[in-house]
Amino acid sequence: MKFYFALWLAKIIGAAINLVSRDRGTNLPGEKALVVDPNFVKNFKNIDYSKVVFITGTNGKSSTTNLVAHILKENGKKIISNLEGANLLSGIATILAKESTLTGKLKVDYYIFETDERYLPLVYEQLPAENMLITNLQKDQVQRNGDPDFIYRKLKEVINPQMTLILNNEEPRSRSFEEIAGRSVYYGVQHHDESFTKGSDYPTQACPKCHHDLSFDYYNVDSIGPFYCAHCGYASEKTPEYVVTDINFTEKTFRLKGVKCNMPYDLPFMFYNYAGALAICQEICDISPEQAAQAFNNFKNIGGRFEVLKYKAKTIKYMRIKQENPDTLQSALNIMASDQEEKMVALGLYTLVDFVPHYANTFYAFDCDFKPLIDSKVERYLCFSEHVSYDTANRLIYEGVAKADITIMDSDNIKEIFAEIDKAKTNNIYLITWISTFEKMKKFIEGGQN
Amino acid sequence: MDKTLKIGWLFPNTFSLHGDRGNILAIRAEGVRRGYRVEIDQINLDTKEFNPLDYDFIFCPPGEIVHFEAVIAFLKPHREAFITFIENHPMLVTGTSIGVFGKKINRNDKTIINGLGLIGLEVNENHAVYGDDLYYICEYNGNKMEIIGNQIQMMDADINEESPFGYLKYGYGNTGKTKFEGAKSGKAIFTNTLGPLLVCNPWLTEEIMNLIETNKELPVWEEKRDNSLEVNSLKTKVALIEKKESRLISVDER
Numbered sequence: 001m002k003f004y005f006a007l008w009l010a011k012i013i014g015a016a017i018n019l020v021s022r023d024r025g026t027n028l029p030g031e032k033a034l035v036v037d038p039n040f041v042k043n044f045k046n047i048d049y050s051k052v053v054f055i056t057g058t059n060g061k062s063s064t065t066n067l068v069a070h071i072l073k074e075n076g077k078k079i080i081s082n083l084e085g086a087n088l089l090s091g092i093a094t095i096l097a098k099e100s101t102l103t104g105k106l107k108v109d110y111y112i113f114e115t116d117e118r119y120l121p122l123v124y125e126q127l128p129a130e131n132m133l134i135t136n137l138q139k140d141q142v143q144r145n146g147d148p149d150f151i152y153r154k155l156k157e158v159i160n161p162q163m164t165l166i167l168n169n170e171e172p173r174s175r176s177f178e179e180i181a182g183r184s185v186y187y188g189v190q191h192h193d194e195s196f197t198k199g200s201d202y203p204t205q206a207c208p209k210c211h212h213d214l215s216f217d218y219y220n221v222d223s224i225g226p227f228y229c230a231h232c233g234y235a236s237e238k239t240p241e242y243v244v245t246d247i248n249f250t251e252k253t254f255r256l257k258g259v260k261c262n263m264p265y266d267l268p269f270m271f272y273n274y275a276g277a278l279a280i281c282q283e284i285c286d287i288s289p290e291q292a293a294q295a296f297n298n299f300k301n302i303g304g305r306f307e308v309l310k311y312k313a314k315t316i317k318y319m320r321i322k323q324e325n326p327d328t329l330q331s332a333l334n335i336m337a338s339d340q341e342e343k344m345v346a347l348g349l350y351t352l353v354d355f356v357p358h359y360a361n362t363f364y365a366f367d368c369d370f371k372p373l374i375d376s377k378v379e380r381y382l383c384f385s386e387h388v389s390y391d392t393a394n395r396l397i398y399e400g401v402a403k404a405d406i407t408i409m410d411s412d413n414i415k416e417i418f419a420e421i422d423k424a425k426t427n428n429i430y431l432i433t434w435i436s437t438f439e440k441m442k443k444f445i446e447g448g449q450n
Numbered sequence: 451m452d453k454t455l456k457i458g459w460l461f462p463n464t465f466s467l468h469g470d471r472g473n474i475l476a477i478r479a480e481g482v483r484r485g486y487r488v489e490i491d492q493i494n495l496d497t498k499e500f501n502p503l504d505y506d507f508i509f510c511p512p513g514e515i516v517h518f519e520a521v522i523a524f525l526k527p528h529r530e531a532f533i534t535f536i537e538n539h540p541m542l543v544t545g546t547s548i549g550v551f552g553k554k555i556n557r558n559d560k561t562i563i564n565g566l567g568l569i570g571l572e573v574n575e576n577h578a579v580y581g582d583d584l585y586y587i588c589e590y591n592g593n594k595m596e597i598i599g600n601q602i603q604m605m606d607a608d609i610n611e612e613s614p615f616g617y618l619k620y621g622y623g624n625t626g627k628t629k630f631e632g633a634k635s636g637k638a639i640f641t642n643t644l645g646p647l648l649v650c651n652p653w654l655t656e657e658i659m660n661l662i663e664t665n666k667e668l669p670v671w672e673e674k675r676d677n678s679l680e681v682n683s684l685k686t687k688v689a690l691i692e693k694k695e696s697r698l699i700s701v702d703e704r
Binding site: 139142143144145146147148149150152200201202203204205206210211212213214230231326351352356357358359360361363364365366367386387389390391393394395397398403408410 | 462463464465466467468469470471472474475476479490492494495496513514515516517520521546579581582583600602604644645646649650679680682683686687689690694695696697698
């Protein structure tokens with residue numbers, strides 16, 4: 001009976017939120033339902049766990065979830081998914097409550113859930129999915145997650161021989177879960193024009209099996225690429241079953257299992273999401289790459305990390321990085337470096353303000369290779385953002401940038417940022433900052449400051 | 451006089467968590483500024499010939515505890531050499547790796563890893579992670595200084611009878627309950643300060659380099675580095691510390 005009260009309460013709250021705004025409160029109905037019935041998710045009646053897929057990992061889980069959901073819908077499948085990124089138990093509870101009948105019955109083909117890697121054991125306890133894709137396990141949000149092994153252990157609590165895992169072939173930590181899973185399917189990306197290497201003084205990582213050093217032939221995305229351990233032989237497969245090949249940046253196409261697909265986003269970190277999504281579709285949902293290919297023609301990613309603004313005669317290319325995450329910063333640096341036109345780089349790494357205590361951490365920037373960016377015709381650097389601008393500038397200085405080529409602004413003042421942008425001779429501006437500052441900059445432009 | 455400085459970088463790939471490579475860049479830059487040739491040796495689990503006494507400075511970055519047993523097994527034959535080394539030579543050990551050089555690492559699954567026992571501290575793995583700024587006063591090579599940095603605390607350090615490296619002005623430090631930050635033994639620094647500590651605090655880098663020069667009987671470089679950028683960085687981060695909300699027991703109440 002508790003379950004029904006919880007369900008009806010969630011439905012009423014969900015309907016009320018919908019009346020106010022469709023964009024708000026993605027977690028609230030589930031949160032309240034879980035207070036009434038702590039086993040709320042477990043108590044849904046007819047979920048076939050072999051049709052449930054979790055998509056977890058450090059980077060790429062939202063995009064992969066969005067893409068899988070899109071492909072399945074385009075192929076006529078009825079699915080439930082948490083597309084708005086509500087990836088905790090309460091978010092999943094919310095969407096299940098919304099999609100179920102008044103008696104808690106669900107009638108869908110597949111459940112595709114993005115799940116926060118840190119809280120996966122809590123979700124799994126109530127919803128024992130039999131399929132899981134792990135995108136990668138990287139350094140991320142260290143204030144919460146500490147180190148990758150902390151998250152590795154969380155996932156290990158859940159993975160069992162009844163599970164099918166879809167694993168990134170070229171990411172050593174997540175690939176190593178093959179030892180526990182009943183069945184593993186691998187996906188990867190072939191070498192492409194934006195694959196890169198890093199100098200020998202950039203650390204790689206420890207082999208998750210024997211602790212010795214891992215070597216990477218090259219990286220497709222920071223910390224991800226064909227790897228091997230000379231000590232124990234642990235290595236990525238040369239040709240995984242689902243591999244994105246023939247990436248053509250001019251035509252914006254790629255191939256997988258010989259099937260040509262349009263490439264809606266030509267950013268290197270998306271290639272792994274394409275491969276992983278196609279692997280799920282075929283292996284779990286029986287949608288072949290041929291059937292999936294057409295869905296790439298009209299895929300729009302929700303909450304993408306790249307936006308372009310027009311400001312006076314200038315084009316501002318904004319790249320949103322994840323806080324405390326060297327891999328997304330490296331991807332952004334590589335994108336800037338690949339543009340050989342004259343450019344101004346505005347770097348607003350920022351104080352961490354997710355929860356108390358806020359703190360001034362930019363140390364992840366020392367894991368990133370700035371050299372290709374510095375060699376790519378940068379007219380001027382602007383290091384801004386209160387409390388961290390000097391450290392950001394110092395990172396550039398240690399990479400060889402002259403102090404005189406950097407403007408340091410210990411502030412997030414929008415007008416001052418635009419005043420510096422105005423001073424640039426080039427119209428080609430790259431911007432990295434947190435979403436809040438970016439939104440203010442966007443409003444500034446929309447407010448007629450053009 | 452030997453104008454080459456030899457830096458030993460322990461386990462750069464096995465232990466790499468928080469942009470710790472910045473410390474190597476800082477020590478190298480300071481050495482080069484003083485006109486030395488700086489050689490950096492990366493020591494890993496496959497290194498065949500390792501002798502701590504071959505180096506002028508050794509840096510051990512923080513690592514995941516899962517790798518500790520392999521690292522300790524590698525270092526164990528060199529324990530006595532390390533004891534001799536830190537009597538006079540600078541060594542910097544940061545973050546979790548403090549545990550490697552201490553007596554015991556008590557994991558939260560109740561297992562125990564025995565450390566090298568170079569210093570009489572014990573560490574206890576925490577169930578939750580604590581991340582924050584870290585601000586303290588310390589003395590190194592006879593000079594008092596302020597240090598600013600970050601801390602991602604995966605385990606508490608009980609330093610027992612050992613001397614702390616620093617006295618907190620703000621931050622969690624060793625346990626969140628004392629005023630102590632890190633520990634020191636001989637010329638070795640064991641600190642919770644992560645990331646590019648020597649980049650953000652070049653005054654410590656200078657003292658390490660002064661000590662290296664003294665050890666090598668080289669004249670101590672007198673031309674001071676321009677630290678204005680780092681001083682500004684310290685000031686703005688202290689301003690953040692002074693205004694921000696904190697749930698720590700205040701240092702004065704510890």
